[in-house]
Amino acid sequence: MAEATVPLYQPLDPAKSEIRVLEYVSFLGQSSLNLSVVSLNANPPFTALSYVWGDASVTEPIILNGKEFGATKNLFDALQRLQDHWIDAFPGRHPQTFRIWVDALCINQQDVAERNQQVQLMRQIYSTAELVFSWFGPDDEDIGLAFDTVNLVDKAIDRVVGRRHINAVEPYHLVSWMKGWPQLIRPDIGPANDWHSNRAWKSVSMLFKLPYWWRVWVVQEVVLAKSFVLLSGQYSLAWTSLFSLCGWIRRIQEVRNQLEQPPWMVDSAWISITSSDRVPWHNPKRIMEAKHLQSRPELLSADEWEQWGWQVMSWSHTLSATNPKDNIYGLLGLTNIPLIPDYSDGVSVTSVYVDYFSKWLSFWKRTGRGKELALLSMAGLHMTMGSDHSNLILGFPTWVPNYPNAWDKSNQTFEAFAGEADEGVFGPEVPDAHVTENEHLLVSGIRIGEITTNLPRPTLSDTEHQLLKLFQKLSGERPSGARGMTAQEAIFRAVFESGARGESDIIHDQEGRVEVALAFIYHFVYIDREFASEPLNRRVFELLGLDDSSDEAFNRSFSELFVPGHKIEGPWLTRLLEWNVEDGPSAEAHNRVKAGITDWDWRDRGMLRIGRGEERYLGVSRRDMAQPGDIVCVFKGSQVPVVLRKTEEDECWSLVGTCWVAGVMNGEVKLKLDDGSAAVERFEIR
Secondary structure: OOOOOOOOOOOOOHHHOEEEEEEEEEOOOOOEEEEEEEEHHHOOOOEEEEOOOOOOOOEEEEEEOOEEEEEEHHHHHHHHHHHHHHHHHOOOOOHHHOEEEOHHHHOOOOOHHHHHHHHHOHHHHHHHOOEEEEEOOOOOHHHHHHHHHHHHHHHHHHHHHOOOOHHHOOHHHHHHHHHHOHHHHOOOOOOOOOOOOOHHHHHHHHHHOOHHHHEHHHHHHHHOOOOEEEEEOOEEEEHHHHHHHHHHHHHHHHOHHHOOOOOOOOHHHHHHHHOOOOOOOHHHHHHHHHHHHHHOHHHOOHHHHHHHHHHHHHHHHHOEOOOOOHHHHOOHHHOOOOOOOOOOOOOOHHHHHHHHHHHHHHHHHHHOOOOOOHHHHHOOHHHHOOOOOOHHHHOOOOOOOOHHHHOOHHHOOOOOOOOOOOOOOOOOOOOOOEEOOOOOEEEEEEEEEEEEEEOOOOOOOOOOOHHHHHHHHHHOOOOOOOOOOOHHHHHHHHHHHOOOOOOOHHHHOHHHHHHHHHHHHHHHHHHHHHOOOOOOOOHHHHHOOOOOOOHHHHHHHHHHHHOOOOOOOOOHHHHHHOOOOOOOOOHHHHHHHHHHHHHHHHOOEEEEEEOOOOOOEEEEEEOOOOOOOOEEEEEOOOOOOEEEEEOOOOOOEEEEEEOEEOOOOOOOOHHHHHOOOOOEEEEEEO
């Protein structure tokens, strides 16, 4: 009689919180490992692996419990190195006591019930592991250099900060120490004007561009870890050094307006540390900040922890996942959200996202903080524009956050808008948003107006004066908004206030706003002088609506059109005509204009005309997102206006997306309610 085949995976006991861990048998020739079962309740010593699976179709054979098993190439490479790094971390232990948990091998991926149960244990697995290894791939000299750069900065910052908090360090001293480290500040791999002319910061950029930082599961794996070590082949980096680097970068970017680029630092190095245009700092910084909070639970109250958990869930739109359900389940370990992972076919992706949104609504309504519709920024028909896989295939309602599509290439240049459009607008008597039994979203809102035109998209560095022509086109109008804003001010705000990176501080800092507006005029004159194929010369002022008959007339018209209520003094027209840059706006103002223009050109944005007659507004949305006939509304619980489109088959609406509207972003629409020119309506969204 043939001997019965022993299954690779024996059942686990959920009551004991059992998991499997890998034991190394041999790596002489073919990799050989055994699986053993341990109970998390017994607090067993083990290490956990955090990594990106890689291409599932490219595998290398290993021996698992005596059977051949195909491991992805990235996992196979990791298995070759992990025991050596563990020995370095625990030099006093015998190598044969090394145990490691790896999801792809320790969970029976073909057993949906086991996957569901083990995902619920993820928080416990990563928080009880002695050590977590973050694997970035095999030996890579560039990643090794990035690790060296992080270590260098960590040690230098430790000397600069000493026993103080980094926020107590004078802004100048955050940067001045770099003068002694030429490898951080000089062009060593190309001309000074190259995008990446400094090898050290290019290597850091390469490190943070690795897929690892964008994998949804990585967030909780790193944040929950007692300690973790970053690995690339033979190279390693302690997480505390990375934490120090990210804290330094965070502080530099916070005080960016108080810093000037040192003459001894190449542009690419300066931009690398002061913005995310060269180095994608955003996710690493956010993960490190989350880890700091997780290690200091006393910093937040119970309510604040719950709020923080929901905010973490909203990060999903910046993270990638193979299974759409992972965008929700992959962050649950950091929250107290009452969702139970279920990967069975009986639970649809749509139902998971609808349930998630419903619980989000309930939480924010309970706290009374008025952010319950913040998820609409990542929802709407715009999330399927130019995509190969539509949310309609998944059956999503248009109001559900489309995290699966957020990672699509067509959506990666989209950045959500920011504002306080509903601030103080709606009283407690106005009904809150809720999800109906037929999975429609019922909301209260005020109609701003109908979209009449998609305006030609101006490229601000363009030499054909497209933006100047837009000024000319709209300058005869006075989009009233809520307070009679001029077209010039509306366009200025659209360029510098519609982003989500904090550009709006230009508007709230009145002195800074005046100076940036002047630097904006300098920009037009500069483009015309240096690059225009057919220079306009003084016609630049005419197209902008400015009076160039005298300095006094120029100052008066500039104040009225661009910065109402703020007078300027000085011979600004003369300075512009004589191109006296040294006596003009500060270098910081010019840098802000340059950054705003670069940001506008890179972002996927376009301008809109909204409304008719005296109730006209200038708006910004994703380019080509809206259509004439769509309407713009301010919803209770949404900090930014939304665009709706009437559905053909019934009286419901489809959410198109969110937008920015000049004169509406800070609760000004309350004036329309007060004077009776608008009323609260209920909108049913499919």
